[in-house]
Structures are given as structure tokens and as C-alpha cells.
Amino acid sequence: MMMTLTDQETEVIKETCKVDKPVKLIELSQEPRIYRIPGFLTDEECEFLIDTSKNKLRPCNEISSGVHRSGWGLFMKEGEEDHQITKNVFNKMKSFVNISESCEVMQVIRYNQGEETSSHYDYFNPLTTNGSMKIGLYGQRVCTILMYLCDVEEGGETSFPEVGVKVKPIKGDAVLFYNCKPNGEVDPLSLHQGDPVLKGTKWVAIKLINQKNKETGAPTQ
Ligand SMILES: O=C(O)CCC(=O)C(=O)O
Ligand SMILES: [Fe+2]
Numbered sequence: 001m002m003m004t005l006t007d008q009e010t011e012v013i014k015e016t017c018k019v020d021k022p023v024k025l026i027e028l029s030q031e032p033r034i035y036r037i038p039g040f041l042t043d044e045e046c047e048f049l050i051d052t053s054k055n056k057l058r059p060c061n062e063i064s065s066g067v068h069r070s071g072w073g074l075f076m077k078e079g080e081e082d083h084q085i086t087k088n089v090f091n092k093m094k095s096f097v098n099i100s101e102s103c104e105v106m107q108v109i110r111y112n113q114g115e116e117t118s119s120h121y122d123y124f125n126p127l128t129t130n131g132s133m134k135i136g137l138y139g140q141r142v143c144t145i146l147m148y149l150c151d152v153e154e155g156g157e158t159s160f161p162e163v164g165v166k167v168k169p170i171k172g173d174a175v176l177f178y179n180c181k182p183n184g185e186v187d188p189l190s191l192h193q194g195d196p197v198l199k200g201t202k203w204v205a206i207k208l209i210n211q212k213n214k215e216t217g218a219p220t221q
Helices: 043-053 084-093 129-138
Strands: 003-005 013-018 022-029 034-037 062-064 067-069 072-075 107-111 117-120 140-148 158-160 165-167 174-178 192-194 197-199 202-211
Touching: 022 165, 034 165, 043 084, 043 107, 043 140, 043 202, 084 202
Parallel strands: 003 165
Antiparallel strands: 013 022, 022 034, 034 174, 062 067, 067 117, 072 107, 107 202, 117 192, 140 174, 140 202, 158 165, 158 192
16 A cells, blocks of 8 residues: 655654755665655745746657656756756755766656656666666666655655655655665666646656766676
8 A cells, every 4th residue: 555654654764964954864665765855955946946947848748768758847958057056956965865977967847737757767777778878878877866846736746656655745855766776786666656746736856866887887886
């Protein structure tokens, strides 16, 4: 059975960091590692990310690599990540993960009522030609940080069906999850989806954290 985790649930606090204010990680699953980070973004940061994206969105009504996404989105262009507010967001991420130059640009997605992203893996599949080429280019997508830029009236949870975790979008909260196991192998338990929005609008910003390839090609943590 799926469970929706909120502040009222018993929480296991793994780690805290302080940039502007204390930020804590709440463990939702150990395998795969999934954490909720309440209040990761300030209201100003959420509004900035929505405002700078809202006029540039393109429909992502497409099926690519078997993933169906029916929202609207954009990938930030070179330079757009250089704004002080975005840099501050990346600095907060750096307390938890290693953001290198090879990381892919941040993506912003808006889902209107009825829109969703079907279940998928964020990792590049090392067994496919396309996947191994991308691992060579960017490095494997070891983990993902998904930030909720607004509350959603109903629906729009991020669900991990293999482990029965459902995360409710709450403005300013983030979810950090690992697409790879601690030994670097891709983790099929990281399967996830953006559930259909039942009422309201959902805005998310996503940063994929790529791991720079070592000379040996062996992934490390
Ligand atoms: O919108 C969500 O909750 C999930 C989106 C997602 O997993 C993705 O864009 O890769
Ligand atoms: Fe994803």
C-alpha cells in the first residue's frame, strides 16, 4: 500500500546542513535512498524559478524512451543557471551532493490538471548504446533533486511504486533520491513517476546529479 508522508509521520532525521537556515534530510526509504528535505527552497526562490521559466515553456507531450510526459517544460540554457538565486540553490544542494561541471542543466516543469509523467528511471541505462554514450558524455545520473515550487490542491505526488513511497508536493520542499546503489550499479527500485494532477497546477524544478567518470570508468560514491 502506498503511504503519503507528511510532517506528522515519524521522521528519521539523517543529516542537517545550514546555508541560510538549518535544512534537514528526512529518510523515506533506505533502498533506494529517498529523502524529503522540508523547506529546502524559500518562497522567493520558488517564485523566481517559476517567473523566469513561465514564458519559455514548451509542451513535452511526447513519448521518449518509453516515458510519457504530458506537462510543459524547459531546460535552462547556458548562463540562465548563473543568477545569484540559482547559485544559492546549488550551494544548498552542495551540502548534500557533489555538483560538478558535468551536471546537466536544471529543468523546470509545469503540469496542469490531468498532466503527469509516467513511471521511469532517471539513470542512463549502461546496457544501451544511447545510455552508455550519455554516461561517457555527462557521467551517470547518480541522484536526482526534485524541488516543488508550489503546493498542489490534489494529486501530483511523486511516487516510487517499487517501494510504496508517495511524496506530496509541498511548496519549497525537495526530494533527493538515488538512482544508483551505493556500489554504483543502477537501481531498478528507483522507478518513479509524477502522478496525474487532479486539481490545481504543479511546478517542479529538477537537477540531475551526474557523476564525473573516473579514468577507470568505475562509478564511485
Ligand atoms: O514530477 C514529478 O514528480 C516527477 C518528474 C520526474 O521524475 C522527471 O521529470 O524525471
Ligand atoms: Fe524522473
